[in-house]
Amino acid sequence: MRFQPLPVAELPAAVREIRKEIIRMLGTAGSGHPGGSLSAAEMVTCLFLHEMRHDPGNPKWEERDRFVLSKGHGCPVVYAAMARAGYFPREQLATLRKLGSPLQGHPDTRFLPALEACTGSLGQGLSIASGLALSMKMDHREGWVYALLSDGETEEGQTWEAAAFAGFHKLDRLIAFLDYNKFQLDGAVRQILDLEPLRAKWEAFRWDVQEIDGHEIPQILQALRKAKTVREQPHLILAHTTKGKGVSFMENNNYFHGVAPTAEEVQAALKELDGDPSLSQELIAAGKVKRGGK
Amino acid sequence: MEKKLGLATRDAYGQALLELGRREPRIVVLDGDLSSSTRTALFAKEYPGRFFNVGISEANLVGLAGGLAQAGKIPFISSFACFMTCKGYDQLRMAVAVPHQNVKVVTSHGGISVGEDGASQQSIEDLALATSLPGFIVAVPADEHATRALVYEAAGLVGPVYIRTGRPKAPLVHDAKTPFRLGKGILLREGKDVTLAGNGLLVFEALAAAEELAAGGISAAVLDLHTVKPLDEPLLVEWARRTGAVVTAEEHQIWGGLGSAVARTLARQHPVPMEFVAIQDTYAESGKPEELMAKYGLTSRHIAEKARQVLQRKR
Numbered sequence: 001m002r003f004q005p006l007p008v009a010e011l012p013a014a015v016r017e018i019r020k021e022i023i024r025m026l027g028t029a030g031s032g033h034p035g036g037s038l039s040a041a042e043m044v045t046c047l048f049l050h051e052m053r054h055d056p057g058n059p060k061w062e063e064r065d066r067f068v069l070s071k072g073h074g075c076p077v078v079y080a081a082m083a084r085a086g087y088f089p090r091e092q093l094a095t096l097r098k099l100g101s102p103l104q105g106h107p108d109t110r111f112l113p114a115l116e117a118c119t120g121s122l123g124q125g126l127s128i129a130s131g132l133a134l135s136m137k138m139d140h141r142e143g144w145v146y147a148l149l150s151d152g153e154t155e156e157g158q159t160w161e162a163a164a165f166a167g168f169h170k171l172d173r174l175i176a177f178l179d180y181n182k183f184q185l186d187g188a189v190r191q192i193l194d195l196e197p198l199r200a201k202w203e204a205f206r207w208d209v210q211e212i213d214g215h216e217i218p219q220i221l222q223a224l225r226k227a228k229t230v231r232e233q234p235h236l237i238l239a240h241t242t243k244g245k246g247v248s249f250m251e252n253n254n255y256f257h258g259v260a261p262t263a264e265e266v267q268a269a270l271k272e273l274d275g276d277p278s279l280s281q282e283l284i285a286a287g288k289v290k291r292g293g294k
Numbered sequence: 295m296e297k298k299l300g301l302a303t304r305d306a307y308g309q310a311l312l313e314l315g316r317r318e319p320r321i322v323v324l325d326g327d328l329s330s331s332t333r334t335a336l337f338a339k340e341y342p343g344r345f346f347n348v349g350i351s352e353a354n355l356v357g358l359a360g361g362l363a364q365a366g367k368i369p370f371i372s373s374f375a376c377f378m379t380c381k382g383y384d385q386l387r388m389a390v391a392v393p394h395q396n397v398k399v400v401t402s403h404g405g406i407s408v409g410e411d412g413a414s415q416q417s418i419e420d421l422a423l424a425t426s427l428p429g430f431i432v433a434v435p436a437d438e439h440a441t442r443a444l445v446y447e448a449a450g451l452v453g454p455v456y457i458r459t460g461r462p463k464a465p466l467v468h469d470a471k472t473p474f475r476l477g478k479g480i481l482l483r484e485g486k487d488v489t490l491a492g493n494g495l496l497v498f499e500a501l502a503a504a505e506e507l508a509a510g511g512i513s514a515a516v517l518d519l520h521t522v523k524p525l526d527e528p529l530l531v532e533w534a535r536r537t538g539a540v541v542t543a544e545e546h547q548i549w550g551g552l553g554s555a556v557a558r559t560l561a562r563q564h565p566v567p568m569e570f571v572a573i574q575d576t577y578a579e580s581g582k583p584e585e586l587m588a589k590y591g592l593t594s595r596h597i598a599e600k601a602r603q604v605l606q607r608k609r
Contacts, residue, residue: 109393116364118392121384127354128389131361138343161354
């Protein structure tokens with residue numbers, strides 16, 4: 001049965017729950033990428049629990065919309081959203097990164113066939129999503145292909161090969177979110193390889209571009225609505241976000257790009273996501289929180 | 295041995311694609327601005343709605359194919375062998391091999407018989423790269439008949455296949471009735487003293503070497519091991535057993551091609567003295583194809599010489 005979209009009013013609570021699942025999963029796994037999972041929580045929640053046409057009970061449903069997580073290291077947010085949508089029991093989230101788990105460290109269709117692509121080698125997802133969108137166009141299908149890109153991965157040349165292709169071929173069934181959280185593994189994007197002017201670059205590649213606050217659910221939904229009215233162009237939603245969003249000691253702290261929270265940090269983060277930042281504040285005051293390059 | 299030239303294997307590929315386009319509507323062809331060289335241009339002309347020239351962007355070419363396959367299409371993707379495998383390797387790995395997508399990679403300009411264009415266009419590593427990708431079937435047809443048959447066969451099975459074609463006209467060693475199966479080698483000539491096992495253009499050279507050897511009283515069997523992976527181990531082991539010595543012959547770098555696969559199989563199943571005709575860990579250069587094949591040791595004379603050497607090591 002097709003997934004029944006959550007009412008908009010219920011999305012903020014769902015986002016909060018998904019952030020908590022991310023923290024729990026990564027804490028249990030002991031490794032993984034919190035920062036870029038948390039920054040994409042609103043976008044992924046809006047897609048999986050509201051916007052996308054899909055059927056968790058029948059993941060290969062022919063009429064489904066497609067989603068490609070190009071920033072493969074952000075998979076915890078997608079796993080959490082999939083569990084919430086009913087693809088698998090939420091208990092399974094605790095198996096993240098464990099031997100034999102469907103929830104591989106980076107998305108792997110061999111272990112979780114409901115995914116559309118194997119990603120984790122950055123820069124590849126937009127090509128795969130373009131192939132899906134091209135097929136949709138060839139067959140005059142009505143669906144949508146969504147992709148989620150990181151900012152750092154647009155340093156990969158392949159991203160721009162795909163961008164040129166999709167623009168030239170007017171793949172207007174393709175909607176890409178760019179999670180512009182301003183950090184990559186080694187530090188700030190603007191210091192490593194500044195992407196600006198990023199909007200102008202995508203526009204130059206013939207994309208329909210909108211710039212939003214990627215943590216504002218109404219802006220995300222509005223951008224999706226508007227994108228779907230623009231024909232003959234692929235769509236980029238350039239979403240300004242905060243890496244580690246929702247957990248004060250992780251926000252803009254690039255230490256948490258690829259390091260899982262400790263048990264103490266998990267406890268503090270969960271409490272903070274429930275509205276009580278006291279433990280987080282204690283951790284910070286005690287100088288216990290490691291900080292990463294800015 | 296009389297040399298009757300047939301079509302270049304890339305020309306046979308172009309023809310086979312046309313036929314496949316008629317038979318199978320799910321086939322989509324992608325090329326990276328080399329369609330007049332890889333011969334996918336024939337398909338492009340006949341089926342423009344199912345052909346995409348993606349421009350000079352091999353990484354995107356392979357990634358698109360992964361997406362199209364995920365959507366249920368059967369992409370045939372073509373470029374020069376060196377560009378497809380070297381520039382598209384990470385994409386062949388992540389968008390095709392890991393998810394075991396139904397993508398058919400058919401390259402042209404394999405080997406050094408490319409000729410005058412020189413080392414940058416001559417692929418000598420593609421088979422090592424392609425066979426390293428788990429789940430890939432990898433084949434090198436010897437002539438136009440082999441090419442057509444193997445391309446049809448590839449279209450009919452689900453999963454990734456790599457087929458290397460070549461630029462020059464290829465001497466005929468098979469005919470339209472030869473039964474081809476991917477993974478099944480073909481015995482072209484029986485013999486008692488040594489087995490010559492080759493693929494691609496070197497199959498004809500092996501047949502010519504067998505004639506030269508016969509004139510000197512040496513009886514050589516000849517196998518076309520067109521599929522490097524999976525190798526036809528039963529056929530290979532049978533003839534290694536019957537003849538007690540094996541020479542492999544291929545238009546590829548000696549590291550990681552047919553010779554490596556044959557040696558690995560025989561080491562486990564039936565060790566015999568072996569010799570290898572291949573490119574000896576070097577890049578080639580500009581020149582006429584036949585000049586290059588002679589300079590880099592890939593002719594019937596070289597195969598016959600290696601056969602005489604290996605016979606001296608037979609017990």
